Amino acid sequence: MVGYLFAGQGSQYVGMGKDLWDCSPYAKAAFEKANKVLGFSISDLCFNGPLEELTKTNNCQPAIVAMSIACWLAYLDKKPQVSGYIAGLSLGEYSALVAAGALNFEDAIYLVHRRGQFMEEEAAAHPGKMLSVIGLDLVKVKEICAEVKAEVANINCPGQVVISGSAESIVRAQVLAKEKGAKLAVILEVSGAFHSSFMQGACLKLARELENIKISPPKFPVICNVTGKPVLTAQEIKQNLIQQVSASVLWEDSMKFILSKNVTTFFEFGPGKVLKGLMRRIDNNAQVVNIEKKADIESI
Numbered sequence: 001m002v003g004y005l006f007a008g009q010g011s012q013y014v015g016m017g018k019d020l021w022d023c024s025p026y027a028k029a030a031f032e033k034a035n036k037v038l039g040f041s042i043s044d045l046c047f048n049g050p051l052e053e054l055t056k057t058n059n060c061q062p063a064i065v066a067m068s069i070a071c072w073l074a075y076l077d078k079k080p081q082v083s084g085y086i087a088g089l090s091l092g093e094y095s096a097l098v099a100a101g102a103l104n105f106e107d108a109i110y111l112v113h114r115r116g117q118f119m120e121e122e123a124a125a126h127p128g129k130m131l132s133v134i135g136l137d138l139v140k141v142k143e144i145c146a147e148v149k150a151e152v153a154n155i156n157c158p159g160q161v162v163i164s165g166s167a168e169s170i171v172r173a174q175v176l177a178k179e180k181g182a183k184l185a186v187i188l189e190v191s192g193a194f195h196s197s198f199m200q201g202a203c204l205k206l207a208r209e210l211e212n213i214k215i216s217p218p219k220f221p222v223i224c225n226v227t228g229k230p231v232l233t234a235q236e237i238k239q240n241l242i243q244q245v246s247a248s249v250l251w252e253d254s255m256k257f258i259l260s261k262n263v264t265t266f267f268e269f270g271p272g273k274v275l276k277g278l279m280r281r282i283d284n285n286a287q288v289v290n291i292e293k294k295a296d297i298e299s300i
Helices: 018-023 025-038 042-048 051-055 057-078 092-099 105-125 138-148 167-179 197-210 234-244 251-259 274-282 294-298
Strands: 002-006 084-088 129-134 151-157 160-165 184-187 265-269 287-291
Touching: 002 057, 002 092, 018 025, 018 042, 018 057, 018 294, 025 042, 025 057, 025 105, 042 051, 042 057, 051 057, 057 092, 057 105, 057 265, 057 287, 057 294, 084 092, 084 251, 092 105, 092 234, 105 197, 129 167, 138 151, 138 160, 138 167, 151 251, 151 274, 160 167, 167 184, 197 234, 251 274, 265 274, 274 287, 287 294
Parallel strands: 002 084, 002 265, 265 287
Antiparallel strands: 129 160, 129 184, 151 160
16 A cells, blocks of 8 residues: 655646656646636646746646646556555645546646635635744644634644734744744745635635535545545535635644555655655655656656
């Protein structure tokens, strides 16, 4: 058994996917399908930028899903027999569901584009910020959140927690985190307080979109961000995708669940090596192989 991991928002960069487009007809087809769904060239944005346009949430989300599934399809061309556990970091859960056969790729591209729009709308209507706290245990981070009225957004790995809240609460949390001994407390360059109650309106809008989307039971276990446990039914998947926008991302719990199944080898699909870095902090004995570029496919 192996683990398959899919990248989340923030890992994007200009040029991502270009050499896969050039070397894999399956990867190229994924980008072309995404372009058709969106009505504009997300592939051109991935390959050529500009970065400020690629980074916009409503562009970034379909770009990363398109890139991640391009990597997955290029991998399947070399390794058609797959089985194991799948998880994706926040946005990456959509890629994971596509890989597990639970969600149609075109539907996923449509959904994450809309999801990004809804999140941007809520960020404009209810401004907020996010703070990454490094080197402080979760209990102390939760104490800070209670004091400043912020919320835990991501539990990424031991000693790395992200919180969301109003600009005022995040500035206060940054000061308190440093006072309590955090190695780093960095306000993130994001447009809103994601994975918090600030996104409740986006949940409602996404729920309406999901009413018209067909979801199938996954072919193998998808570990859900909201619970850190497998989702098994279509209804569970829909409910978790809705909750996910405003709920904490339990990535550390998700990885510990997969590791508890004696999985020691993981493949990370999509741009960057964020998940490999997090795994190093969760279990340094686990091996994570990145599938991102032509050379990665050739080395399988």
